Amino acid sequence: MRRVYLDNNATTPVLPEVFEAMRPYFGERFGNASSIHHHGQESRAAVERARESVAALLGSRASEIVFTSGGTEADNLALAGLVTAGDHVITSSIEHHAVLNTGRHLEEAGCDVTYVPVDGRGLVDPDDVRRALRPNTKLISMMMANNETGVLQPVEEVGKVAAEADVFFHTDAVQAAGKVPIDVTRIGCDLLSISGHKMHAPQGIGALHVRQGTRIQPLLYGGRHERSRRAGTENVPGIVALGKAADLAVQGFEHGDDKNTAALRDRVESGILAQVDEAGVNGDGAPRVPNTTSVYFDHIDGEALVIALDLKGLAISTGSACSSGAIEPSHVLTAMGLRADRARASIRFSMGKQSTVEDVDFALALVVEAVARLRELSPLYKKAAISN
Amino acid sequence: MSGGVDSSTVAAMLRAEGHNVIGLTMQLWNQRRLAGHEGMPESVHGRCCSLDDVYDARRVAEHIGIPYYVVNHEERFEREVVRPFVQEYLSGRTPIPCSLCNNHLKFDQLLIVARQIGAEQVATGHYARVEFDEARGRWLLMRPADRRKDQTYFLFGLTQEQLSYTLFPLGNMTKPEVRELARQHGLALAEKPDSQEICFVPGGDYKRFIDAYLADRGDALPDTAGELVTTSGEVIGEHGGIHNFTVGQRKGLGVATGSPLYVIQISGADKQVIVGGEESLYSRTLRVSRVNLIAVDELREPMRVSVKIRHRHEPAAAVIEKIDSAVTTHSGESGDAEILVTFDQPQRAITPGQAAVFYDGDIVVGGGWIV
Numbered sequence: 001m002r003r004v005y006l007d008n009n010a011t012t013p014v015l016p017e018v019f020e021a022m023r024p025y026f027g028e029r030f031g032n033a034s035s036i037h038h039h040g041q042e043s044r045a046a047v048e049r050a051r052e053s054v055a056a057l058l059g060s061r062a063s064e065i066v067f068t069s070g071g072t073e074a075d076n077l078a079l080a081g082l083v084t085a086g087d088h089v090i091t092s093s094i095e096h097h098a099v100l101n102t103g104r105h106l107e108e109a110g111c112d113v114t115y116v117p118v119d120g121r122g123l124v125d126p127d128d129v130r131r132a133l134r135p136n137t138k139l140i141s142m143m144m145a146n147n148e149t150g151v152l153q154p155v156e157e158v159g160k161v162a163a164e165a166d167v168f169f170h171t172d173a174v175q176a177a178g179k180v181p182i183d184v185t186r187i188g189c190d191l192l193s194i195s196g197h198k199m200h201a202p203q204g205i206g207a208l209h210v211r212q213g214t215r216i217q218p219l220l221y222g223g224r225h226e227r228s229r230r231a232g233t234e235n236v237p238g239i240v241a242l243g244k245a246a247d248l249a250v251q252g253f254e255h256g257d258d259k260n261t262a263a264l265r266d267r268v269e270s271g272i273l274a275q276v277d278e279a280g281v282n283g284d285g286a287p288r289v290p291n292t293t294s295v296y297f298d299h300i301d302g303e304a305l306v307i308a309l310d311l312k313g314l315a316i317s318t319g320s321a322c323s324s325g326a327i328e329p330s331h332v333l334t335a336m337g338l339r340a341d342r343a344r345a346s347i348r349f350s351m352g353k354q355s356t357v358e359d360v361d362f363a364l365a366l367v368v369e370a371v372a373r374l375r376e377l378s379p380l381y382k383k384a385a386i387s388n
Numbered sequence: 389m390s391g392g393v394d395s396s397t398v399a400a401m402l403r404a405e406g407h408n409v410i411g412l413t414m415q416l417w418n419q420r421r422l423a424g425h426e427g428m429p430e431s432v433h434g435r436c437c438s439l440d441d442v443y444d445a446r447r448v449a450e451h452i453g454i455p456y457y458v459v460n461h462e463e464r465f466e467r468e469v470v471r472p473f474v475q476e477y478l479s480g481r482t483p484i485p486c487s488l489c490n491n492h493l494k495f496d497q498l499l500i501v502a503r504q505i506g507a508e509q510v511a512t513g514h515y516a517r518v519e520f521d522e523a524r525g526r527w528l529l530m531r532p533a534d535r536r537k538d539q540t541y542f543l544f545g546l547t548q549e550q551l552s553y554t555l556f557p558l559g560n561m562t563k564p565e566v567r568e569l570a571r572q573h574g575l576a577l578a579e580k581p582d583s584q585e586i587c588f589v590p591g592g593d594y595k596r597f598i599d600a601y602l603a604d605r606g607d608a609l610p611d612t613a614g615e616l617v618t619t620s621g622e623v624i625g626e627h628g629g630i631h632n633f634t635v636g637q638r639k640g641l642g643v644a645t646g647s648p649l650y651v652i653q654i655s656g657a658d659k660q661v662i663v664g665g666e667e668s669l670y671s672r673t674l675r676v677s678r679v680n681l682i683a684v685d686e687l688r689e690p691m692r693v694s695v696k697i698r699h700r701h702e703p704a705a706a707v708i709e710k711i712d713s714a715v716t717t718h719s720g721e722s723g724d725a726e727i728l729v730t731f732d733q734p735q736r737a738i739t740p741g742q743a744a745v746f747y748d749g750d751i752v753v754g755g756g757w758i759v
Contacts (some may be wrong), residue, residue, distance in 0.1 A: 058674070303460060304504045308504060308506060373504065377500060
């Protein structure tokens with residue numbers, strides 16, 4: 001069966017060049033980057049080259065990059081490493097659980113957290129952030145791009161709010177890295193998280209940009225790795241892969257890859273809107289990353305649609321999966337004010353560097369057919385048809 | 389697929405027979421939701437919808453090589469099963485959530501999802517049989533080979549359409565045979581114990597569940613306390629709430645008398661619990677509403693059947709007949725009219741809220757809810 005993967009916001013395949021770059025570090029270049037001998041030096045050099053590559057992607061300095069086990073750890077380190085009991089934190093209601101649940105933990109630990117709302121397009125109003133400031137506000141954490149809708153938040157304006165108030169600013173850029181150019185100076189952030197597997201490096205590697213002079217407490221106690229900001233022997237193959245993926249992302253922007261991706265995304269959206277009635281794009285009208293579209297199909301259950309499509313060879317997703325693997329109602333779409341049934345009727349397509357026009361056309365044909373079948377068998381749709 | 393032996397074995401059997409099988413588990417209730425409330429365990433292992441069960445079901449699917457998905461029906465389960473369950477108790481009735489779940493979730497929502505994703509039939513691990521009867525032109529629900537596992541009592545609400553899409557592959561097998569087959573298919577859970585209680589009520593303590601559920605919703609427990617009254621109308625004490633009682637109950641009445649007292653009736657309207665001697669527990673008649681007929685399209689004249697009034701009840705000989713109702717609704721549809729059941733011999737502890745299911749030998753004629 002032909003299988004097409006359009007769920008790249010969940011994870012991306014490791015690009016062949018990335019895999020080739022990391023492969024030697026599983027075998028002949030196995031050294032511990034902290035060792036003083038030849039093997040250690042070889043690994044150390046590779047780690048530091050990768051650090052420069054990641055810094056180049058973010059407009060950061062190599063010394064400001066801390067490698068972590070992934071985006072979740074980077075987010076945890078940014079928040080829990082900076083904030084202590086009695087501090088106030090401002091974040092948004094549409095953050096990833098890595099930030100939201102760290103926020104909940106901080107609340108239990110004696111911090112105050114404000115979750116600012118979003119409008120119908122999924123955008124935070126920087127003035128809401130400004131109004132939420134308190135004398136004890138220590139940190140603003142605002143995601144750069146949303147994982148479900150792809151909506152880009154006004155992080156530069158939020159950065160100005162943070163600078164004016166002299167509070168720290170963290171942005172979770174996990175869903176932005178590799179998709180849109182990032183410059184930590186323009187954003188004005190002190191901390192920025194990225195994840196390898198969302199940008200064609202493997203799972204289990206991420207990084208946190210920590211602006212020079214920002215003192216953070218480590219989450220893990222151990223050796224003095226990563227300038228005492230993250231203990232534990234470096235994941236050398238993962239770090240090398242993240243460096244290579246960062247290089248490829250920078251080259252991609254030079255070659256206009258993001259415009260090609262946007263064309264694929266637009267092809268999905270216009271194809272659906274032309275062929276399916278009672279459908280629409282969540283976050284329409286807001287600036288978005290080029291690879292993501294969240295679409296609702298009224299009167300259907302997104303969960304059943306995802307299963308039906310998977311059985312036909314198309315991998316897409318809806319909402320975020322809970323621990324059992326079932327779908328939970330999306331907190332992001334709900335925060336945007338979507339009716340519960342429309343939030344449940346939404347699915348997400350997310351393109352990767354490997355995605356092609358053929359993939360998109362395959363997906364479109366399957367989606368149009370599956371939505372028709374689901375509606376035909378949907379009591380909701382029949383009820384709506386009768387009442388019209 | 390619940391993650392238990394029965395549904396797992398069904399999946400393995402059908403796969404071995406060459407069917408194109410898709411595994412589905414319904415996520416119905418979050419066991420952690422009430423954790424931390426008084427009397428609720430902090431963590432619950434090996435129960436319906438627990439992560440352990442989903443893990444077991446997923447392992448089976450992977451082992452036999454079928455696609456597997458978890459579908460979330462928590463919201464509907466709460467609306468159609470949990471809330472009515474609580475409400476029934478608070479109204480002085482003794483509910484059967486499993487039947488509600490079968491009617492509103494397993495053979496309704498699950499069937500819809502199954503058809504939407506392209507499945508032609510839905511197989512479950514229930515112990516029952518389903519067959520099309522050419523002579524009657526109807527789908528029949530029948531008792532299984534393993535009488536001790538008979539689940540037809542909980543399935544009386546199935547419609548002809550639902551039955552037409554349903555497979556019960558265990559209908560001709562006994563439980564030991566099912567376990568043996570599970571072993572033959574190399575299923576690691578072949579020895580997993582049967583589930584016994586109501587899946588969402590930890591430890592079977594429904595009173596604590598009701599308290600915890602209402603507290604979680606921020607609702608106050610309604611005051612259902614009232615008087616303890618004898619069958620002759622004498623007030624002999626007070627009780628703490630009608631939901632603490634069920635018909636036939638003897639223990640926990642809080643009064644000491646010379647002869648044993650039983651709960652005879654619970655009157656939701658005036659919050660009275662009526663108690664009396666064992667002889668008062670027996671009754672020859674009952675009425676059911678919300679009737680579903682399976683083997684016949686309509687009950688035109690009185691019919692001799694045997695009737696089961698609770699899950700662990702040996703069907704008793706009775707005559708069923710339609711009650712002429714002053715209120716006429718859509719003609720001929722199941723569910724409108726009430727049915728009167730008259731037993732040959734008086735039956736013990738006929739309990740409102742339970743189902744009465746009518747059998748003609750192995751065939752389920754239909755059933756309804758005892759009023």
